[in-house]
Amino acid sequence: MTSSTLDRVALANNPAICDLRSDTVTRPDQAMRDAMSNAPVGDDVYGDDPTVAALETFATEMLGKQEAAFFPSGTQSNLAAMLSHCQRGDELITGTEYHVKSSEGAGASVLGGVAIHTIAAEPDGSLAPDAISAAIKPDDAHHPVSRLLCLENTHKGAVISLAAMQAASAAARDKGLAVHLDGARLFNATQALGIEPAALAATADTVSLCLSKGLGTPAGTLLLGPKDVLHRARRWRKILGGGMRQSGILAAAAMHALQHNVSRLSDDHQRAATLSQHLIDIGAGDPAHPTRSETCMVFFTPAGDHMAFRASMAEQGVLLGGNSPTIRLVLHKDIDDAKLDRICSAFSAQCGT
Ligand SMILES: Cc1ncc(COP(=O)(O)O)c(C=O)c1O
CATH class of the missing domain: 3.40.640.10 (Type I PLP-dependent aspartate aminotransferase-like (Major domain))
Known part of the structure; x- marks a missing residue:
């Protein structure tokens, strides 16, 4: 593995990271692991x-x-x-x-x-x-x-x-x-x-x-x-x-x-709506592409260079997906309310409010 791959792997596996790239990044919790091992x-x-x-x-x-x-x-x-x-x-x-x-x-x-x-x-x-x-x-x-x-x-x-x-x-x-x-x-x-x-x-x-x-x-x-x-x-x-x-x-x-895990999907939808509203409230993003949420996903278009935006959000512990110019942020089982607060703060800091 190259050192940049190792960096990426280490980043994605840091439990403090808020990984919004996809709902596929969810990891089995202890109860699921117990069910598997038995x-x-x-x-x-x-x-x-x-x-x-x-x-x-x-x-x-x-x-x-x-x-x-x-x-x-x-x-x-x-x-x-x-x-x-x-x-x-x-x-x-x-x-x-x-x-x-x-x-x-x-x-x-x-x-x-x-x-x-x-x-x-x-x-x-x-x-x-x-x-x-x-x-x-x-x-x-x-x-x-x-x-x-x-x-x-x-x-x-x-x-x-x-x-x-x-x-x-x-x-x-x-x-x-x-x-x-x-x-x-x-x-x-x-x-x-x-x-x-x-x-x-x-x-x-x-x-x-x-x-x-x-x-x-x-x-x-x-x-x-x-x-x-x-x-x-x-x-x-x-x-x-x-x-x-x-x-x-x-x-x-x-x-x-x-x-x-079926009924709890509504929590992801609610957190997506909360994040979307936060981004609207702080005036983040390109006004030509209004921020919106759909079920567990938020669609957000940074106002400036999206690569630089992504990199500095990663420095704050928030991983964003690869789409461009509109970035898809996905809320999922491994993003709880505490992580959502950190994500909202990171966007506020990044977008200068
Ligand atoms: C709508 C939809 N269908 C099918 C798939 C394929 O699933 P998998 O990644 O398990 O092959 C995906 C994956 O993201 C998807 O979003």
Whole structure:
């Protein structure tokens, strides 16, 4: 490792640091570690791991789906879902900036020969039913076969209403398409909407649900859906190298998170709103890009050079994410009220008030 890498590692691992880069930086707490160390395990590739089996059953009941499979990551779970719904020569439709298009290496095209048709999201992050209908191709040999609509909620932290999700889904289902929901932060959405997780999950045939973001596990994502699709997804998981052995250690963390860390996501949303209001109150940031919060995220644009801004915030113990010019600040389980106070003070000092 270079010395700058070592510096970065030391910085990120300093418990006094307020790390706002992402909710993926959360570390398992003692109760989660205890659940992990006590978990009964077996070889899950043989289907022998009782903790993975218990997690999958628990999740199907929570989300109202037939079957679930535990994956190492959200990218792999989304990919297995897309490859299970679509064949070579098919097409999926999704939002231009949705994660499956913008940040997952076009895996469905690379590995599955699946075309990706993008449509621009509405200001609320949803996909308009008319735009979906217009994107679906007629049955004509010139075109790929439109097979799947991929939705996302939350999208860049923003909650899409249940009605907008239902309308998008209906536009696809009316024309015979299946629907996949990238619900990496599904519980942030359901907590903010005040609805049952199963109600949002019902807008899609398959749902991918990340456990290693605000829910705080070290790794893992659940894919849920109908038996036949999940059967194919398990095959894809193996092909993609995602068959795990004594993964009950991770499933125990996931079970703990589903039982203890869902309702507390509202605390992250509240702290994001508090931080956003503080930044507005002290007049920090570029007035051309107003500061705002969406669930657990705050979007803030520094008035001057954002690299210098980031560096001096790091000197004050606050790590900011890499986006530019607007920086995404993510509140999560490892930022409590005391750390939030320190973050607000650091912004006040930095922005000269
Ligand atoms: C909306 C969304 N979907 C999927 C993923 C992929 O998850 P993973 O990092 O576990 O591959 C992410 C990761 O940040 C995400 O934000």
